[in-house]
Amino acid sequence: MNHSKKKQANGVRHKQYSNQQQTHYSNYEELGDFNNLILHNRIFSIMGEPEDHNDWNPRLIENTCDEPEAIIPNIPANARWAQNGVTVAGGHGRGNATNQLHWPQGLFVDDDQTMIIGDYDNDRIIQWKMGDTNGQVVAGSHGQGNRLNQLNGPTDVLIDKEMDSLIICDYGNRQVIRWSRHSGTTQGQILIDNISCFGLAMDDQRYLYISDTDKHEVRRYQIGDKNGTIVAGGNGKGADLNQLNSPGYIFVDQQQTVYVSDWDNHRVMIWNKGEKKGIVVVGSQGQGNILTQLSHPNGLFVDTLGTIYVADSWNNRVMRWPKGAKQGTVIVGGNGKGAGANQFKVPTASKFFEEKNNPTKNDQLEKIPNEVMNGLKEQGLFGIQIPVEYGGLGLTNTQAACLFEIISAHDLSISICTGAHQSIGFKGILLFGTDTQKRKYLPKLATGEHIAAFALTEPTAGSDATSIKTKAELSFDGQYYILNGTKIWISNGGIADIFTVFAQVPTIDDKTGQKQNKMTAFIVERKFGGLTNGRSEKKMGINASNTAQIFFEDCKVPVQNVLGGVGNGFKVAVNILNNGRFGMVAGLSGTMKMAIQKSINFAKNRRQFGRTIDTYGNIQEKLVRMEMRQYVTESIAFLLAQNMDRGISEYQCEAAIGKIFASESAWFVVDEAIQIHGGIGFMRSIGLERVLRDLRIFRIFEGANDVLRLFIALTGFQYVGLHLRELQKTVKYFYFNIIVGESSKRLRRGIGISSGPNINEYIHSSLHPSGLLLSKSIDYFGTVIEQLLIKYGKAIRDEQFIIHRIGDITIDLYSMAVCLSRCTQSFQNQISSAIHESNLVRIWCEEAYERINNNINLIQNSAFIERTRLMSELSGEIIDKESTVPVHPLSF
Ligand SMILES: Cc1cc2nc3c(=O)[nH]c(=O)nc-3n(C[C@H](O)[C@H](O)[C@H](O)COP(=O)(O)OP(=O)(O)OC[C@H]3O[C@@H](n4cnc5c(N)ncnc54)[C@H](O)[C@@H]3O)c2cc1C
Structure with missing residues (x-):
C-alpha cells in the first residue's frame, strides 16, 4: 500500500x-x-x-x-x-x-x-x-x-x-x-x-x-x-x-459518518453510523484518470456541504466531488507528475518498494514476481525518461536520478532490470532513433509492455567491444540485414522483446577495395524470428534479474532498423553507456544511504561493554567515512545529471569517474555496514549480505573499472594536449575539463602563458583551505603529466602501472572539485547541513590531497619504477609456471 x-x-x-x-x-x-x-x-x-x-x-x-x-x-x-x-x-x-x-x-x-x-x-x-x-x-x-x-x-x-x-x-x-x-x-x-x-x-x-x-x-x-x-x-x-x-486516510463528520480512502479499490466510501455496508461516493469505476475515476485515493477532507476533497495520489491531482456528483473536478494538480509549482510528485515509488516488493524473496526465487513487475510498470518505472508524447514520464536526468536512488536503495535486481531496459536497452532509440523508430517502439517500451535489452558482449569480446564477431549481412534484395552470432550475459536477455544489438556489417572499402567490418547498431525484435536465448544464468548476485545468452541464427532485421547509421555502432554503444551511467551513480548513492541508515540504527541500539557501539571511535570513523563516500557519490551523480540537463555533451569522463567511484564506494560502504552489524550483518535476515553480493558486478559491467581508469587517465593526457582553449568555458561547472584544463594551465605557465582563474574564486570562503589543496593538487598533477609526456610521449599508454595511478589521482581531484562545488551551493542556499557538509568536505579534501601526493611521489620515485619492472617479471614467472611460484614450506 x-x-x-x-x-x-x-x-x-x-x-x-x-x-x-x-x-x-x-x-x-x-x-x-x-x-x-x-x-x-x-x-x-x-x-x-x-x-x-x-x-x-x-x-x-x-x-x-x-x-x-x-x-x-x-x-x-x-x-x-x-x-x-x-x-x-x-x-x-x-x-x-x-x-x-x-x-x-x-x-x-x-x-x-x-x-x-x-x-x-x-x-x-x-x-x-x-x-x-x-x-x-x-x-x-x-x-x-x-x-x-x-x-x-x-x-x-x-x-x-x-x-x-x-x-x-x-x-x-x-x-x-x-x-x-x-x-x-x-x-x-x-x-x-x-x-x-x-x-x-x-x-x-x-x-x-x-x-x-x-x-x-x-x-x-x-x-x-x-x-x-x-x-x-x-x-x-x-x-x-x-x-x-x-483503507488509508479517514474523515469523520459530526454524524459520525466515516469517510474512507479505500486505497487499493481506488474509491472513497462513506459508512453511515451503524451500517454494515458502505456506499461508494467517489471513483466507482476502477483505477484510472478520467473524472469518474481515482488512482489510489489518499488524503481526504469533507466540508459541511458534504463536498469531498480527495488527494488522487497516483494521478497527481486533488479532486472535488460535490455531494451526489457522478464525477469530480480537478481543482489542483493534474498537470502530470513533476516539481513545477502546478504539479505534484508523489513519492510513490519508495512506498511501492516497501509495501509490494520483497528483495530477499526475489533473490531466493531468482525472479522478479509478476505482480511486482506489473506494479513497476503501473508506476511508469519502465519509461522514466521517455518523453510524455510517447507515453513515458518524461523526467529530466536530474529527476530520473532521484528515482534511480530510490530503486537501488530497495532492490538492486530491479535496478538492473529497469536499468538494462532504459539506461541501455532502449536508450539508443532515444538518442539515435529516427522519428519512425521512436513512434514505433517507444510507446510500448514506456509502459513496460515491451522489455528492452542491450546486446554487445560476446564470448571473445568483453572490454574490447570493437572485436565483436556477430555478423549482419545485407540480404540480396537489400531489404534486410541477416544476423548471425552469439551474445553473452545479456541483462533481460531472456525476457526482452526489443534488443539493441551490435554487429559487424561486412563492406568493401571504396578506396582500397579491401574487406572491412563496420560495427553497426540494430533494433531487433524477438518476433523477427532467428533470435533465441539460453537459460537464465546462475549468478553471485542480482539474482532476481535475468541474465542470458542470445543466439542469432539468420535473424532477418529490416534495413529500417539500423540505429544511428551503418558503421556508427561503436559511437552508438559508447554514447548509450555514457548517457546511462549517471543512473548507476545515483542508484548506488541510494544503496549507500540505505546501508548507512541501517548501520546508524544498529549502532545506536547495540550495547557492548556497557555502551552503545556508536560511542566508540572505531564505529564513528566508519560512519563518517561511509557518509563521506555517499556524499561524494551523490554530488557526482547530481552534478552529472544537472550538467546533462543543461545540455553539456562532454561528460564521458565524469560519467566514467562516477561509475568507478560509485561502484567502489558502494562496495566499501556496504562492507563496512556489515562490519558495524557484526555477526548479524552476515545473516540473510538483515539483507546486507544480499546487497554486497549484488554490488560485486557493478565494478565489472558497463565498463570494467580497471579499463575505465585507463580511459580517464588517457583522456586526461589528451585534454592536456588538445583542449587548452576550452578552459574558460568549462570552469563554471567544475567538470572534468577543469581538472585537466587547470593542469594545462600549469603547462601554459611553464611555457610563459598567463594562468587562468583560481579555484577559490568559485567556492565558499570557508572552504578556501580545501580549495587551496585542490589548486595545489591540480598544479602537481600538471607537473607530473608534463614530465610523463616528455618522458614517454605516446608510449605512456602502455605504462599501466603509472596510468592506473594517474586514474586514481584524477578521480580524487574530480571528487574534491565536485564536493567543493556542492558544498559552496549549500552555503549559498543556506542549507541547514552546510556546516556539516563543509566538515565532511574538509576531511575528504585533506585525505584526497594526501593520496594524490602519495601517488604523485610514487610514480616519480625510481624505486617504484623498479618495483613495477620487478612485478612485470614476477608475473611473467607466475604465468609461465601456471601457478604460484614459491615452493611450499614443507617442500612439496
Ligand atoms: C551480470 C552481468 C550482466 C551483464 N549485462 C550485460 C548486458 O546487458 N549487455 C552486455 O552487452 N553485456 C553485459 N554484461 C557483460 C559485461 O559488460 C562484461 O562482463 C564487461 O564488459 C567486461 O567484459 P569481460 O567480462 O569479457 O571481461 P574482460 O574484458 O575479459 O576483462 C577481464 C579483466 O581484464 C581487465 N582488462 C581487460 N582489458 C584490459 C586492458 N586493456 N588493460 C587492463 N586490464 C584489462 C578487466 O578490467 C577485467 O578485470 C554483463 C555481465 C554480467 C556479469
Missing part, C-alpha cells in the same frame, strides 16, 4: 465547522486567488512534499498568507484555486534537518494554522508554524525504533485538545501513541498496539477512529478502550460494499 498523506481534524473549538477542519479565511466572497492559496497550500501539503530535483536547494518555504480573521464553515461550490502552489513546510530537499522533510505523511492543521506533520521517513512528528522556515520536532527524532522515545514511520497525527496531546499512528511499530504537548515530554505512551494503523480521526465526542491496513477495516475507540468497534470494512480484503482494501 502506498499512501501519501491526509489532514485530519478534531472537534473541540469550532463546533460550527464539521469535524473542525481548521480552515481560516477572511471575507471569503472577496477572496481572490491569494486567499484561495491558503486552502491550496493545505491540500498541496496533503498530497506530498513537492520535490524540485533541479537544484541542490529545491525550494524554500514560502508563505504569503496574512493572519486569518474568521472561519469559513464551508467552501462555495464555485470556489477556484490558484494553480500554482507555494511551499509551506519543507522545501529544502529531502533530509532530516529541521527545515527539511522526508516523505511527509499525515498532516493536521491547528486553529492557528500550525501544521503538525507526520515526517514519515524521519520517524518524527514535526510542528511547523505558518511562515517559519524551520519546523520544531515535537515527537520522535531519536532514530527509527520502538523505544518509547522513538517512532517508526508515523503516517498520521492529530491533536487531542482536551488532553493537549498528539495522537500518532506509529505505523512501522504497529501502535497508536499519545504524546503530550507539554514541554519537556521526551516519550510517548502506547494507546493501542498490534494494529496496522494508517489513518486517524477524532470526532466531536472524542471517539478515536483508526484505519487498519492489514485487517482492511476502520475501528472506533473510546478513550481507554483497546479493542474498539468496527465501523467500516471488517469483512476481509475485497471490493464488495461490506469490504475495504487497504
Whole structure:
C-alpha cells in the first residue's frame, strides 16, 4: 500500500465547522486567488512534499498568507484555486534537518494554522508554524525504533485538545501513541498496539477512529478502550460494499459518518453510523484518470456541504466531488507528475518498494514476481525518461536520478532490470532513433509492455567491444540485414522483446577495395524470428534479474532498423553507456544511504561493554567515512545529471569517474555496514549480505573499472594536449575539463602563458583551505603529466602501472572539485547541513590531497619504477609456471 498523506481534524473549538477542519479565511466572497492559496497550500501539503530535483536547494518555504480573521464553515461550490502552489513546510530537499522533510505523511492543521506533520521517513512528528522556515520536532527524532522515545514511520497525527496531546499512528511499530504537548515530554505512551494503523480521526465526542491496513477495516475507540468497534470494512480484503482494501486516510463528520480512502479499490466510501455496508461516493469505476475515476485515493477532507476533497495520489491531482456528483473536478494538480509549482510528485515509488516488493524473496526465487513487475510498470518505472508524447514520464536526468536512488536503495535486481531496459536497452532509440523508430517502439517500451535489452558482449569480446564477431549481412534484395552470432550475459536477455544489438556489417572499402567490418547498431525484435536465448544464468548476485545468452541464427532485421547509421555502432554503444551511467551513480548513492541508515540504527541500539557501539571511535570513523563516500557519490551523480540537463555533451569522463567511484564506494560502504552489524550483518535476515553480493558486478559491467581508469587517465593526457582553449568555458561547472584544463594551465605557465582563474574564486570562503589543496593538487598533477609526456610521449599508454595511478589521482581531484562545488551551493542556499557538509568536505579534501601526493611521489620515485619492472617479471614467472611460484614450506 502506498499512501501519501491526509489532514485530519478534531472537534473541540469550532463546533460550527464539521469535524473542525481548521480552515481560516477572511471575507471569503472577496477572496481572490491569494486567499484561495491558503486552502491550496493545505491540500498541496496533503498530497506530498513537492520535490524540485533541479537544484541542490529545491525550494524554500514560502508563505504569503496574512493572519486569518474568521472561519469559513464551508467552501462555495464555485470556489477556484490558484494553480500554482507555494511551499509551506519543507522545501529544502529531502533530509532530516529541521527545515527539511522526508516523505511527509499525515498532516493536521491547528486553529492557528500550525501544521503538525507526520515526517514519515524521519520517524518524527514535526510542528511547523505558518511562515517559519524551520519546523520544531515535537515527537520522535531519536532514530527509527520502538523505544518509547522513538517512532517508526508515523503516517498520521492529530491533536487531542482536551488532553493537549498528539495522537500518532506509529505505523512501522504497529501502535497508536499519545504524546503530550507539554514541554519537556521526551516519550510517548502506547494507546493501542498490534494494529496496522494508517489513518486517524477524532470526532466531536472524542471517539478515536483508526484505519487498519492489514485487517482492511476502520475501528472506533473510546478513550481507554483497546479493542474498539468496527465501523467500516471488517469483512476481509475485497471490493464488495461490506469490504475495504487497504483503507488509508479517514474523515469523520459530526454524524459520525466515516469517510474512507479505500486505497487499493481506488474509491472513497462513506459508512453511515451503524451500517454494515458502505456506499461508494467517489471513483466507482476502477483505477484510472478520467473524472469518474481515482488512482489510489489518499488524503481526504469533507466540508459541511458534504463536498469531498480527495488527494488522487497516483494521478497527481486533488479532486472535488460535490455531494451526489457522478464525477469530480480537478481543482489542483493534474498537470502530470513533476516539481513545477502546478504539479505534484508523489513519492510513490519508495512506498511501492516497501509495501509490494520483497528483495530477499526475489533473490531466493531468482525472479522478479509478476505482480511486482506489473506494479513497476503501473508506476511508469519502465519509461522514466521517455518523453510524455510517447507515453513515458518524461523526467529530466536530474529527476530520473532521484528515482534511480530510490530503486537501488530497495532492490538492486530491479535496478538492473529497469536499468538494462532504459539506461541501455532502449536508450539508443532515444538518442539515435529516427522519428519512425521512436513512434514505433517507444510507446510500448514506456509502459513496460515491451522489455528492452542491450546486446554487445560476446564470448571473445568483453572490454574490447570493437572485436565483436556477430555478423549482419545485407540480404540480396537489400531489404534486410541477416544476423548471425552469439551474445553473452545479456541483462533481460531472456525476457526482452526489443534488443539493441551490435554487429559487424561486412563492406568493401571504396578506396582500397579491401574487406572491412563496420560495427553497426540494430533494433531487433524477438518476433523477427532467428533470435533465441539460453537459460537464465546462475549468478553471485542480482539474482532476481535475468541474465542470458542470445543466439542469432539468420535473424532477418529490416534495413529500417539500423540505429544511428551503418558503421556508427561503436559511437552508438559508447554514447548509450555514457548517457546511462549517471543512473548507476545515483542508484548506488541510494544503496549507500540505505546501508548507512541501517548501520546508524544498529549502532545506536547495540550495547557492548556497557555502551552503545556508536560511542566508540572505531564505529564513528566508519560512519563518517561511509557518509563521506555517499556524499561524494551523490554530488557526482547530481552534478552529472544537472550538467546533462543543461545540455553539456562532454561528460564521458565524469560519467566514467562516477561509475568507478560509485561502484567502489558502494562496495566499501556496504562492507563496512556489515562490519558495524557484526555477526548479524552476515545473516540473510538483515539483507546486507544480499546487497554486497549484488554490488560485486557493478565494478565489472558497463565498463570494467580497471579499463575505465585507463580511459580517464588517457583522456586526461589528451585534454592536456588538445583542449587548452576550452578552459574558460568549462570552469563554471567544475567538470572534468577543469581538472585537466587547470593542469594545462600549469603547462601554459611553464611555457610563459598567463594562468587562468583560481579555484577559490568559485567556492565558499570557508572552504578556501580545501580549495587551496585542490589548486595545489591540480598544479602537481600538471607537473607530473608534463614530465610523463616528455618522458614517454605516446608510449605512456602502455605504462599501466603509472596510468592506473594517474586514474586514481584524477578521480580524487574530480571528487574534491565536485564536493567543493556542492558544498559552496549549500552555503549559498543556506542549507541547514552546510556546516556539516563543509566538515565532511574538509576531511575528504585533506585525505584526497594526501593520496594524490602519495601517488604523485610514487610514480616519480625510481624505486617504484623498479618495483613495477620487478612485478612485470614476477608475473611473467607466475604465468609461465601456471601457478604460484614459491615452493611450499614443507617442500612439496
Ligand atoms: C551480470 C552481468 C550482466 C551483464 N549485462 C550485460 C548486458 O546487458 N549487455 C552486455 O552487452 N553485456 C553485459 N554484461 C557483460 C559485461 O559488460 C562484461 O562482463 C564487461 O564488459 C567486461 O567484459 P569481460 O567480462 O569479457 O571481461 P574482460 O574484458 O575479459 O576483462 C577481464 C579483466 O581484464 C581487465 N582488462 C581487460 N582489458 C584490459 C586492458 N586493456 N588493460 C587492463 N586490464 C584489462 C578487466 O578490467 C577485467 O578485470 C554483463 C555481465 C554480467 C556479469
